Amino acid sequence: IMNALGLIQIGLILLCTTIIYSHQCNHLPLQQRKVIENSLRLLDKMGKKFPQQCLREKMAFRFPKQVLQPRQKEIVKVAIEEIFQHIFYIFSKNLTLAAWDGTALDQFQNGLYQQIEQLEACVIKKHTRYCWSKEVSRLKLKKYFQKIDCFLKDRHHNQCSWEISRAEMRRCLQMIDKVTRKL
DSSP: OHHHHHHHHHHHHHHHHHHHHHHHHHTHHHHHHHHHHHHHHHHHHHSOSOOGGGGGGOOOOOOOGGGGOOSOHHHHHHHHHHHHHHHHHHTTSOOTTTOOOHHHHHHHHHHHHHHHHHHHHHSOHHHHHHHHHHSHHHHHHHHHHHHHHHHHHHTTTOHHHHHHHHHHHHHHHHHHHHHHHHO
């Protein structure tokens, strides 16, 4: 009797956590829109207006838009998670010459990190990861962010390279925002 009671309790706990997780995941698109809105606001707050002297250095990174256009919502979620991870990575190093508001930068990084955690909890990993890893889309996304990373390195992470990258991340987040509104 004691073992059966213990198993019932464990079953109820698992059921409750599953319901809570699925409930959180149902609200993910709405939550993502709020995070993206906040991230865009923080990107603006981090730095001032785009410096005029940086206009000559403009770079065309060309975000691979097809990455956010598959028919399956789960694959789009995996793509968004991967994009957030890349953005987090870029905004986590060599920021000394960026001359940005530190508090806004910290809040931006924290928001991205929380969103990555949330997405990881909600995305059906095994199946989706397998499909996603075989896709050309993943490589295109990696190449896009490597281009930005190399651009920063080539310019020794100077202020203009950071400002151009910040503007590019803004465009990237705006594209994700458009997609999440459709999900």
